[in-house]
């Protein structure tokens with residue numbers, strides 16, 4: 001159970017502690033932040049509302065711990081990460097339980113998220129050992145006018161303090177996708193978990209604590225992003241920000257100093273369906289892509305653009321599958337569970353009502369109880385409807401019928417987002433041309449968008465982000481190059 005067994009240290013009465021200087025602490029603010037269970041709409045957990053002084057202290061410790069961590073051999077850093085991964089996987093049950101309670105993720109998917117996170121940490125340790133153990137050696141005489149008098153050695157060095165801010169929907173996985181690359185590369189790490197998802201993150205951090213990382217190297221500051229966020233992101237000690245979330249990321253990038261940013265933001269992933277597509281395959285992928293975790297995935301299919309001649313048949317197939325989705329509590333592994341908050345449910349409802357007013361075809365009756373919204377397919381959506389462009393982050397999927405592939409590509413490219421997209425056709429040549437034409441970071445051919453496997457590059461264009469994720473890219477982003485040049489008094493040519 002959450003907060004029990006090896007996790008008792010992280011709880012003070014009914015409020016979870018924050019993590020600083022290798023210890024679990026109660027904030028001097030005397031205040032806590034409530035985490036509302038999305039399904040019951042009752043307070044499930046409480047976390048500390050940390051103060052600015054506590055942030056300052058954490059940053060100070062992070063700066064000093066990083067100096068010795070950078071001198072810790074790479075194999076030792078990897079060893080500790082492997083240990084943390086094993087502890088995390090051994091304790092998947094209580095962590096998954098918190099995911100179920102604070103973000104209403106179905107129980108089975110919650111376990112998958114924890115196991116996937118352990119695997120990500122281990123993969124990152126191995127990849128780090130490989131790529132950080134290699135540097136470059138350049139010779140000066142390849143550039144005109146030079147003799148071979150200079151040997152240039154480059155290697156990757158840490159940035160310093162990395163600030164990690166994950167979103168609610170994959171709080172554990174999107175936290176470790178920042179923590180593990182930062183640590184293997186020799187950085188220290190300050191985590192600000194999402195409020196919904198904070199308790200799962202605190203359990204995960206305790207697994208790193210138990211693995212024996214040095215004091216102060218990892219810290220976890222809790223509190224509302226709207227209150228503590230600016231102070232963290234504009235803190236002078238921070239040398240890199242890795243953020244995943246919504247538009248907040250755009251304002252962070254405007255305020256942040258001259259430091260590397262990894263921003264993974266929203267998306268409006270389009271699914272373009274051609275006349276020759278295998279419609280059964282498309283329908284299954286629309287269900288998986290559009291409705292998994294109730295559509296609360298950055299990589300969810302968020303708009304279907306189908307050629308008119310096959311639209312009726314596709315919509316019927318999807319409708320039949322929507323009818324089979326189960327709706328209810330995450331504990332019972334229902335396909336569709338409550339969305340994260342009342343404000344999120346209200347926002348989704350606003351998009352649905354706008355589409356209704358403007359004449360979209362409802363393939364199911366719109367139904368909502370509290371934060372629980374029944375899966376809804378909206379057909380005959382037109383570009384003047386908000387849902388054609390905005391990200392519902394809920395179980396509501398618009399279908400636009402298109403006259404040509406060009407119309408689909410134009411719709412996709414007119415979006416301010418450019419995360420992923422997908423195209424369904426049996427003609428691989430057409431698929432490649434369409435993929436090249438789509439202004440998105442990734443295009444999946446004959447499958448729904450997905451971030452995983454977690455070592456694949458993952459990046460958004462336009463308002464969907466800055467930089468690239470995926471294990472290797474994250475390690476590279478959290479390092480910089482250091483060059484040493486050996487200058488010889490006379491040219492030297494080996495075997496010359």
Ligand SMILES: NC(=O)C1=CN([C@@H]2O[C@H](COP(=O)(O)OP(=O)(O)OC[C@H]3O[C@@H](n4cnc5c(N)ncnc54)[C@H](OP(=O)(O)O)[C@@H]3O)[C@@H](O)[C@H]2O)C=CC1
Pocket residue numbers: 165166167168169170192193194195196223224225226228229230233244245246247248249252264265266267297298299391393419460464465
């Ligand atoms: N491209 C990608 O890889 C992904 C993108 N997303 C996107 O994330 C969004 C949903 O996640 P959601 O959690 O609601 O996103 P938010 O942008 O609301 O929150 C993300 C994180 O930012 C924190 N935060 C809030 N305000 C500030 C601030 N002023 N300064 C610093 N941090 C702050 C939040 O904390 P708190 O919870 O305390 O407010 C949370 O930890 C969707 O748009 C989705 O598309 C999601 C997953 C992956």
Ligand SMILES: O=C(O)[C@H](O)COP(=O)(O)O
Pocket residue numbers: 169170296297298299300449450451452453
């Ligand atoms: O936030 C998200 O949507 C996740 O990163 C999705 O990961 P997945 O596409 O591999 O399920």
